[in-house]
Amino acid sequence: MSTVVKIPLRYRIPWKKIALYVLAVAFGLYLVLPFYWIVAMSFMHEVDAISVPPHWIPVHPTLENYLGFVRPDDAQQLVGGRAVSETPYSLRNSLIVATSTAVLNLVLATFAAYSFSRLKFRGSQVLLVLYLLTRMVPGIAIIIPFYLLMRSFGLLDTYLALILSYTTFALPITIWILKDFFRSVPRELEEAARVDRCGWFRTMWTVFLPVAAPGLVAAAVFAFMTAWNEFMFALFLTSSKAAKTIPVVAANFATDFNTQFTVMAAAGVLAVVPPLVLALLFQRKLVQGMAAGSVKG
Amino acid sequence: SNGKSGGGGSSDGSVKFEGWDYEAALVQQNLDNFTKTSNIKVDYTPITSAQYVQKVVAEFTGGGGPDALYVYDDSLAAWVEGDYLQPLDGLPGVDAVYDAIYPGNAEAMMYGGKRYGLPYYTDSNCLIYNAEILSKAGISKPPASLDELEAQAVKIKNAGLLQYPIGLPAQLSDTWWAWVWALVYGSGGNMFDDQQAPIMNTSDHVTKDVLTWLQHAANTTKVIDPASLQLLPVPVDNAMKANRYAFTIGARYALRDYNDPAKSKAAGKMKMALMPSLDGKEHGTISNTRLYALAKDTEVKDNAVKLLTYLGGLGADNKPYTARFWFLQRGLGFAYKAMATDPEIVAALKKFADPAVYAHLAEIAKPRNVLGVPWYTEFETEMHKVVQGVLSNQTQPSAAVDSLAQTAGTLKKKYS
Amino acid sequence: MVAFTERRPLGDNAKAWALNAPAMVVIALLVAYPIGYSFYVSLQKHNLKRPRAKRFIGFDNYKALLSDHAFLSALKVSALFVLVVLGLTVVLALILALVLNERFRGRGLLLSLALLPWAMPGVVNGLMWRTIFDAKTGALNGLLQQLGVIDSYHAWLTSGTGAFLFTALAQVWNTLPFSVIILLAGLSTIPSELYDAATVDRAGAWRRFTQVTVPWLLHPLLIVLILETMNAFRAFDTIYVLTGGGPGDATTTIALLDVQTVLTFTDFGLGSAYAWVITAITLLISVGYIGLLYRKGNFEA
Amino acid sequence: MAEVRLEGVSKTFGGKTVVDNLDLTVEDREFLTLVGPSGCGKSTTLRMICGLERASAGNIFFDGKPVSWLPANKRDVSMVFQSYALYPHKTVRQNIGFALKMMRVPKATIEEQVRQAARTLDIEDLLDRKPRELSGGQRQRVALGRAIVRDAGAYLLDEPLSNLDAQLRVLMRAEIKRLHVDVARTFIYVTHDQVEAMTMSDRIAVMRDGVIQQCATPEEIYEHPANRFVASFMGSPPMNFLTGDLTQESSTSFFRSPALTQALPGPVPRGSSGQVVLGVRPEYITLSTTPVDGHHPGKVFVAEPLGPDVLVTVRIEGELIRARVPTPFRLGHDSTVYVGFNPHRLHLFDPTTGAALQ
Amino acid sequence: MAEVRLEGVSKTFGGKTVVDNLDLTVEDREFLTLVGPSGCGKSTTLRMICGLERASAGNIFFDGKPVSWLPANKRDVSMVFQSYALYPHKTVRQNIGFALKMMRVPKATIEEQVRQAARTLDIEDLLDRKPRELSGGQRQRVALGRAIVRDAGAYLLDEPLSNLDAQLRVLMRAEIKRLHVDVARTFIYVTHDQVEAMTMSDRIAVMRDGVIQQCATPEEIYEHPANRFVASFMGSPPMNFLTGDLTQESSTSFFRSPALTQALPGPVPRGSSGQVVLGVRPEYITLSTTPVDGHHPGKVFVAEPLGPDVLVTVRIEGELIRARVPTPFRLGHDSTVYVGFNPHRLHLFDPTTGAALQ
Numbered sequence A: 001m002s003t004v005v006k007i008p009l010r011y012r013i014p015w016k017k018i019a020l021y022v023l024a025v026a027f028g029l030y031l032v033l034p035f036y037w038i039v040a041m042s043f044m045h046e047v048d049a050i051s052v053p054p055h056w057i058p059v060h061p062t063l064e065n066y067l068g069f070v071r072p073d074d075a076q077q078l079v080g081g082r083a084v085s086e087t088p089y090s091l092r093n094s095l096i097v098a099t100s101t102a103v104l105n106l107v108l109a110t111f112a113a114y115s116f117s118r119l120k121f122r123g124s125q126v127l128l129v130l131y132l133l134t135r136m137v138p139g140i141a142i143i144i145p146f147y148l149l150m151r152s153f154g155l156l157d158t159y160l161a162l163i164l165s166y167t168t169f170a171l172p173i174t175i176w177i178l179k180d181f182f183r184s185v186p187r188e189l190e191e192a193a194r195v196d197r198c199g200w201f202r203t204m205w206t207v208f209l210p211v212a213a214p215g216l217v218a219a220a221v222f223a224f225m226t227a228w229n230e231f232m233f234a235l236f237l238t239s240s241k242a243a244k245t246i247p248v249v250a251a252n253f254a255t256d257f258n259t260q261f262t263v264m265a266a267a268g269v270l271a272v273v274p275p276l277v278l279a280l281l282f283q284r285k286l287v288q289g290m291a292a293g294s295v296k297g
Numbered sequence B: 001s002n003g004k005s006g007g008g009g010s011s012d013g014s015v016k017f018e019g020w021d022y023e024a025a026l027v028q029q030n031l032d033n034f035t036k037t038s039n040i041k042v043d044y045t046p047i048t049s050a051q052y053v054q055k056v057v058a059e060f061t062g063g064g065g066p067d068a069l070y071v072y073d074d075s076l077a078a079w080v081e082g083d084y085l086q087p088l089d090g091l092p093g094v095d096a097v098y099d100a101i102y103p104g105n106a107e108a109m110m111y112g113g114k115r116y117g118l119p120y121y122t123d124s125n126c127l128i129y130n131a132e133i134l135s136k137a138g139i140s141k142p143p144a145s146l147d148e149l150e151a152q153a154v155k156i157k158n159a160g161l162l163q164y165p166i167g168l169p170a171q172l173s174d175t176w177w178a179w180v181w182a183l184v185y186g187s188g189g190n191m192f193d194d195q196q197a198p199i200m201n202t203s204d205h206v207t208k209d210v211l212t213w214l215q216h217a218a219n220t221t222k223v224i225d226p227a228s229l230q231l232l233p234v235p236v237d238n239a240m241k242a243n244r245y246a247f248t249i250g251a252r253y254a255l256r257d258y259n260d261p262a263k264s265k266a267a268g269k270m271k272m273a274l275m276p277s278l279d280g281k282e283h284g285t286i287s288n289t290r291l292y293a294l295a296k297d298t299e300v301k302d303n304a305v306k307l308l309t310y311l312g313g314l315g316a317d318n319k320p321y322t323a324r325f326w327f328l329q330r331g332l333g334f335a336y337k338a339m340a341t342d343p344e345i346v347a348a349l350k351k352f353a354d355p356a357v358y359a360h361l362a363e364i365a366k367p368r369n370v371l372g373v374p375w376y377t378e379f380e381t382e383m384h385k386v387v388q389g390v391l392s393n394q395t396q397p398s399a400a401v402d403s404l405a406q407t408a409g410t411l412k413k414k415y416s
Numbered sequence C: 001m002v003a004f005t006e007r008r009p010l011g012d013n014a015k016a017w018a019l020n021a022p023a024m025v026v027i028a029l030l031v032a033y034p035i036g037y038s039f040y041v042s043l044q045k046h047n048l049k050r051p052r053a054k055r056f057i058g059f060d061n062y063k064a065l066l067s068d069h070a071f072l073s074a075l076k077v078s079a080l081f082v083l084v085v086l087g088l089t090v091v092l093a094l095i096l097a098l099v100l101n102e103r104f105r106g107r108g109l110l111l112s113l114a115l116l117p118w119a120m121p122g123v124v125n126g127l128m129w130r131t132i133f134d135a136k137t138g139a140l141n142g143l144l145q146q147l148g149v150i151d152s153y154h155a156w157l158t159s160g161t162g163a164f165l166f167t168a169l170a171q172v173w174n175t176l177p178f179s180v181i182i183l184l185a186g187l188s189t190i191p192s193e194l195y196d197a198a199t200v201d202r203a204g205a206w207r208r209f210t211q212v213t214v215p216w217l218l219h220p221l222l223i224v225l226i227l228e229t230m231n232a233f234r235a236f237d238t239i240y241v242l243t244g245g246g247p248g249d250a251t252t253t254i255a256l257l258d259v260q261t262v263l264t265f266t267d268f269g270l271g272s273a274y275a276w277v278i279t280a281i282t283l284l285i286s287v288g289y290i291g292l293l294y295r296k297g298n299f300e301a
Numbered sequence D, E: 001m002a003e004v005r006l007e008g009v010s011k012t013f014g015g016k017t018v019v020d021n022l023d024l025t026v027e028d029r030e031f032l033t034l035v036g037p038s039g040c041g042k043s044t045t046l047r048m049i050c051g052l053e054r055a056s057a058g059n060i061f062f063d064g065k066p067v068s069w070l071p072a073n074k075r076d077v078s079m080v081f082q083s084y085a086l087y088p089h090k091t092v093r094q095n096i097g098f099a100l101k102m103m104r105v106p107k108a109t110i111e112e113q114v115r116q117a118a119r120t121l122d123i124e125d126l127l128d129r130k131p132r133e134l135s136g137g138q139r140q141r142v143a144l145g146r147a148i149v150r151d152a153g154a155y156l157l158d159e160p161l162s163n164l165d166a167q168l169r170v171l172m173r174a175e176i177k178r179l180h181v182d183v184a185r186t187f188i189y190v191t192h193d194q195v196e197a198m199t200m201s202d203r204i205a206v207m208r209d210g211v212i213q214q215c216a217t218p219e220e221i222y223e224h225p226a227n228r229f230v231a232s233f234m235g236s237p238p239m240n241f242l243t244g245d246l247t248q249e250s251s252t253s254f255f256r257s258p259a260l261t262q263a264l265p266g267p268v269p270r271g272s273s274g275q276v277v278l279g280v281r282p283e284y285i286t287l288s289t290t291p292v293d294g295h296h297p298g299k300v301f302v303a304e305p306l307g308p309d310v311l312v313t314v315r316i317e318g319e320l321i322r323a324r325v326p327t328p329f330r331l332g333h334d335s336t337v338y339v340g341f342n343p344h345r346l347h348l349f350d351p352t353t354g355a356a357l358q
C-alpha cells in the first residue's frame, strides 16, 4: 500500500482559468460601465450629473428621480411629468406585449422550424429565404401601410397591434434560430418517444422541446427583446397609456426643450430591470448542455 | 380614438387635439380649464416631439388625424399641400388676431395667401453672453459686429478665462439651425430672394461672408468650440449654465433658464444682445412661430375653432389668455405686440432679460422666406452639413455657397 | 402482394407545409400587403408634401439613385459601418460566448450583463452614449482624464473618423447580446464528448475550436451574420442620436438617409426605393452567407 | 398483437439497398433472433417493423393487418435502441416510466413497476440520476428497462446486452427469457452474441447484405447450415473449410484436397463445379500426439488458451485448421499432432454458390 | 512513452467515490485488460489516464513523469470511446484521419493510412459517409479506426468491439493484437468479453466498485483467483460455490456441506470463521450416468445447449451445481447423474472476507 500523494507533483499555472477571468472581467466592465453611468446618474441631481470631473458615485444621492414614478403628483413638477406618470403603465404594457410576443412566436416558429430541421421537402430552402425576405424590408418602408392595416382592423392603440407586428418581425429569425437547435436534437430521442407511444405533439412537448431548451430560451429572449425595444411601430400604433410601451415613453424624456438626463436615466434603469430579471431566471436553461449522454455513436 | 374617416371627432363633440409633448401636464391643466368654461371635451394626445411630425403625417395619411393640432411653421406648407389643414380666413376673431401680432409671425402662419393658424408661441434669436466673463476680460459692452465678437472672444481666450469662448449647437439633427439664419439675417443678408431663388452665391454676399467669419473664428482664432459639431441645443444650454461659454447664439427664451438660480450657476449673469453683424449695424434676426391649426377633415369644426381661439386667439377681454399663461408659466415668446407692454408680462420678463432688447428683437425678426417651398427641409438638412464642413475647415466658404445654391437648384428641379 | 393500405399519413411535403401554415398565414396577413405596397410606392413619385404630384414612374426612383450623390456616399458609409460593426460584433460575441460557455464563478452575473444592452430601449441607449461621449461633460472624457490618458476633454464625435468609430462602438455594445445569446445557445448544443475526442486526437484549444466548435456553430453564426448585417444596415437610433449623420456625411448611413427621406422629407417614393435597395443588398449578402455556410454546417447530430 | 409478417420488404438509402426484398414471418409468441454481420441491415429491419423507418417497398403486417402506414406510436411495439436514445433531461426513473406515463398508468403503479424493473436490472440506486451520469453499461440497462417495463404487442431488442459484463449478461438473458414467457408476446432480438442467439431463440434468422440466408431453429442452424456463409458465421471460432474433390469408392466417399484425404460416411452429392468445400467445426476436431487411423498429421502453428479450452491452429500441408480442445494442451509450436475430424459432423458446400450439399 | 503508473488515484462524482485509491502500474509494451462489472469505474479510470477527467486524489505517471496536470492532447495517448464520440460533421475518412491531421502528417500519408485502417476494419466503402449514415457496428469500427490509425504512447480502448459480430470480433481482436506487437506500445483495454480478456492480455486487472481486486496474468486470474469475487466474475458460466466446513482427517481434508462431502488433496487452511466456501468451475465437473467413487448423486435440473457444449444444472440436495460438458448430453429433467469435481481444480475461500485460502 502506497501513501496517497495528495499534493500535485507539478502544479501548472492555470493559464486557462486566468485568461477566463481576465476576459470575463474585461467583458463585464465593457458591458456594465456604460450602464453603471446611467444607474449613477439616476441617483444624482441634474447638476451633479453634468459636473466636471464626473462624480462616479453620486455625491448627493437622491431618490427623487425614482420617486416621481410612484408619486405621480410630484411628477407634475417635472418637465415631462406626463411621461413620468406614464412610465409604470408603459412598463406593464411592455411586459405584456413582450411576453405575449415571445410566446406567440415560439409557438408559431416551433412548428415551422420543426419542418425545416426534420422533414425533407421541396422548396424548403426557398421558403427559408422567403421568411428572411419579409424581415429584410426595413420597417420604415412598411410602417405607413402597416399603420393603415392596423387601423382597418381597428387595432390601433391596443396590445394586439403591437404583439402582431412584433411577431411578424421576430418570426422569421426565430424560425431560423430554432431550426438549428432542433437539428441538434438527436432524432433517436423522438423515435424513442414515438415508440413510447407519444403522438407528435406529445413527443414535441415532453421530449423534443425540453431537450431543445437552450434554443427555445434563446429564441424567446430574442422575441422578447425585439418587442421590448421596438420604438417606431410602438410610436405609430399607440397613443395612450393603454398601450404605449416603455421606449415610447422613455423618448418623451428627451425633448427638444429639455433633456431630463437624470429622470431619463431612472426610466432607463427601470426599463432594463424586468428583462434582466427574466434573464436571470432563464440563464440556467440557456447554458444547460443539450442531450448529453442520451445516444451512443 | 380611431374614427372611420378623417378628423376623428366623436359623437359627443369632443375635440381630438394633438401636440408635441412640451409640458404636457401644463397643457392638460390649461385644457381642463377650457373644458370647464366651454363644456367642450378635449381629447389631448401629446406626442414625443422628436417624432411629432412623422406621427402626425402617418395619422393624416392613414385618415386618423386630430381635429386641432400644433404645427411648426416649417411644416405648414407641406401640411397644407398635403390637405391636412384648412384655412381660418373668415372665421370669427381671426382678423383681430392677425392684426394684433407681429408681422413676422403673421407671415409665418400664412401659406398661399391664406391664414392657417393662431399663434402658440414664437421666438427670435439673439446673441447671448455671460456678462461676468466679459467683465473679467475687461469688456463692458457686448459686440455689435462679428469682428468685434471675435476680438472679444480672443481677449477672453487670451485672458485664460475660457479656451473656447463661443459655443454653437452644430450637431446634425432634425431641428433647424436658427443661429445660421440669425447670422445671415443679422447682417441684413438672405439666402434666397422673394421668388425663393438662391442668391447666396450671386447677388448676396452676406452668407458667404458670414461663413468666412465662421471659418476664421473656428479655425484661425479658434474661438468657436470645435466640440460644437457634437453639440445639440441642450448641452449648449448646460454649458452656458455652467459658465463654460461666454457667447452663444440662441433663442431669447433660453435666458429664463440661464438666469434661474435653481438650474444655473450662471444665473443673473446672462444677458441678451442684438445679433452682431458684419458691418456692425443693426439689421434684424430670425424668428420662428409655432401655431395652432385646424384639420381639414374635422367633423367638429365649431368646437375645434373654439378651442383654437381659446389657445391661440384673444379672449373676451381682448387679451390672449393662453399666450399670457405660457409666458407667465414658462416664459414662452409671444406673438402679440401688446403683451410687450403689459406690466405683468414686463415684470416677469425683467427677471431674465432686458425687456427693451426683448421687444426690439421681436420687432425686427422675420421668418425664413423659403418656408413655403416643398424642399425647404431637404435644403436645411444639406445646409447643416455644409456649415459643418466650413466649421471643420473641410469646405471653403465660396464652395459652400456654391454647393448650397446647387442643392437648391437640384431640389427645385426634383419637385417641379 | 397486398397494396399499401390504411390512411396514408401525410408525406413530408404536406406535413412541412402544414407546419409552416400558421407562420405563413400570420406573415402573409400582416406584412405581405405592407411589403407589396411599399414596393409599389417605390415605383411612384410620391411625396406627401405634394400629394397631387403623385404618379407612377416605374423604376425612375431606382435609376435616379445611381447618380444620387447622397445615396452613393451613404452606401459607402453603410458598407464600412456594416463591415466594422459586424466584424467587431462577431469576434467579440464569439469570445464572450466562449467565455460564458465555461464554468466559473460569476458566470450567471456575466450572462445577465451580456443581456443588459439588449434590454435598453434604443432611445435610452442613444442618450446614454451621448452623455458618455459628450465633449463637455462626458463620462468618457472624465474617465480618460482621471486615468491620465488625456489632458483635456476631447470632442470625440467631431472628426469624421472619430464619429464613425465611436458610433460603431456604441452600436456594437448594443447588438452584442443577440449574437452572444445565439452563439452561446449554439455552443451548449455541442456534445462535450466531441471535445474529449478531439483532445485525445491531440487537438489543442485552437484546433478544437476550428475543428469542432466552428463547424458546429456555422448555422448559429449564419443567423448572427444575417441578422447583424441587417441590423447594421438599418442602424438608426444610435447614429441619429449621437451624430445625426455628421459631421458632414461621415456617419450618414443609408438607413439614416432612408428614415430622413421618409419621415423628415416625407418622400415616400424615394424612401421606399432606398428601403428596397437596402432589402436587396441585405438579401444578396444573406444569400451569399447562406451559400457559403449553410451546406457546410448542415449536418445532423 | 402477435404475428409479425414482412412481405417483400426492401429499404434503400440513397440508391443503396440495405434490406432486400425480405420475407419473414415471426409467429405469435415466438422469440426470433436476427443475426448477421455488422451493417447487414438488422437494425434497419427492426426499425421498419417498429415504424421508425418506412419500407421502400413491400408490406408489413401485424396479425395479418397491414401496418405500413401506421406511425410507431400506434403500432404497440416496444424497442431497445442500439444507441440507447435515453431522454437526457429525464432521470432514470422518468426514462423507464415514461411509456407507462404515456399509457396513463396510475402513478403508484408506475413507481412500483419502475422499481421492479430497476431491481431486475440492478440499477435501483441510480433511479434519480440523469443519463449523463451513468456508465455505458448502466445506460444500456436503462434502455432495456424502458422497453421491458411496459406491455407491448411485440418487443424489439437491438443488441440490448452488448455493453454488459458476462455475469450481468447471463442474468439479463435469463430475465428477458422469463419476460418472454411471462408476457407471452412476440420478441425480435438482434444480437451478435452467438451464445445469446443459440440459447434464447425459438428461431434464428441469419442475415447477410440485407438478405435472410436461413431462418430456422438454433440446432438446425448449427447442425445444418443452409450455406457456407451461415456455417461460417455461426460458431466461434468459425468452421474450418477445405476445398477439394469428391470421389466415390464403393460405399464410401472420399474428400481429397492437396492437404489431406478424408473418408466420408455414405454417398454424398457433388458440387455444381465438381469441386466441393468441406466444413468442419473446431470442436469436432480431435488432436492426438500419436498417429491414429484416419487422422491427418500436422504441425502445431499456435495455441491460444480460452480458459476451459485451448484453440489450437494446426498446419497441414499449408492449410491452417483450427481445433478447440480441452485444457490442458501442452504441445509447443511445430510439434507434430494428428488431426481427426468427426466424420458425422462434416459439412459439404458447393464452392461457387456456397449452398449446402445434402 | 511506455510505463503508465497510477498512485492512489481516486475519483469522486458529487461525493460518490467511483474509483478508490487505485494503485496500478502498466509496464511498457504491456497489454493490460481492465475488467469488472458494469459501473465499476473502468471507463473513469481510462479517462483519468487519458487526461479527460482529473483525479480527485492521487497521481498518474507516464514513464515516471507526473502527468496529472497535463491535458489530454499533451499526453500522447489514443483512445476508443465507449460511446464512440464520432465527429458527426466529418466523414468517416475525416474522422479517422483527424488525429493525423492534428499531428501535421502530410495529406498523402494520411490518405494512405486512413485507407489502410479502413481496409483492416472493412469499412473502406464507407469512407465518404457521415457517422449518421452508419450502422452501430460500423460506427464502432470508425471509432476504433480513429484510435489505431495514429501513433501514440499508449492506446486506451474502451470496449472497442462490443457491437461487432463474432466473426469480425475475432478478426479485430487479431488486428489489435498485431498492432500491439507492431507498435510495441502500452495498451490498456476494457472489455466485458472474457475470451477477449483471456486471449489478448498480458495481465488482467479485475475491478469492483472502483477497487482493483486482482491484477495478474490470465492464467493466474483463472486458476488462482485472489478472492471469491474474481473467481465468480471470471469464467462464464461462473464458478459454483458451496458453503461448508473443513475437517482434517489424517493426510486428507474433507469439505462437508449439507449437500455433499468432498475430499480435498493435501492440507488446506481454514477460513477465519471456521467455515469455508468451496469453488469449482463448471468445466471441471464431470457427469456420469453411473455411480463413480467420490462422485455425488444428483438430479438433472435443466440442460442448455451452447453449441459445442451443454450447460447442465444439477440439483444436489437443494444446491444447484452447473457443469459444462461436451455435446451431446441426452439426459432429461430429473434424471439421476453423478457429479464429480476435479480435485485439483478446487478453490477455497473465506466465507466472510471472500479471500482465497491457500
Ligand SMILES: Nc1ncnc2c1ncn2[C@@H]1O[C@H](COP(=O)(O)OP(=O)(O)OP(=O)(O)O)[C@@H](O)[C@H]1O
Pocket: D132, D133, D134, D135, D136, D137, D138, D163, E013, E014, E018, E036, E037, E038, E039, E040, E041, E042, E043, E044, E045, E082
Ligand atoms: N458524471 C457522473 N456523475 C455521477 N456519477 C458518475 C458520472 N460518471 C460516471 N458515474 C458513475 O461512476 C461509476 C463508474 O462509471 P464508469 O463509466 O467508469 O463505469 P464502467 O466501469 O466503465 O462501466 P460500464 O462497463 O458500464 O461502462 C458508475 O457507477 C457511474 O454511475
Ligand SMILES: Nc1ncnc2c1ncn2[C@@H]1O[C@H](COP(=O)(O)OP(=O)(O)OP(=O)(O)O)[C@@H](O)[C@H]1O
Pocket: D013, D014, D018, D036, D037, D038, D039, D040, D041, D042, D043, D044, D045, D082, E132, E133, E134, E135, E136, E137, E138, E163
Ligand atoms: N441513414 C443512412 N444512410 C445511408 N446508409 C445507411 C443509413 N443507415 C444505415 N445505413 C446503411 O445500411 C446498412 C444497414 O444498417 P443497419 O444499421 O441496419 O445495420 P446493422 O445490421 O444493424 O449493423 P450493426 O450490427 O453494425 O448495428 C449499413 O451498411 C449502413 O451503413
Ligand SMILES: [Mg+2]
Pocket: D042, D043, D044, D082, D158, E135, E136, E137
Ligand atoms: Mg444495428
Ligand SMILES: [Mg+2]
Pocket: D135, D136, D137, E042, E043, E044, E082, E158
Ligand atoms: Mg464504461
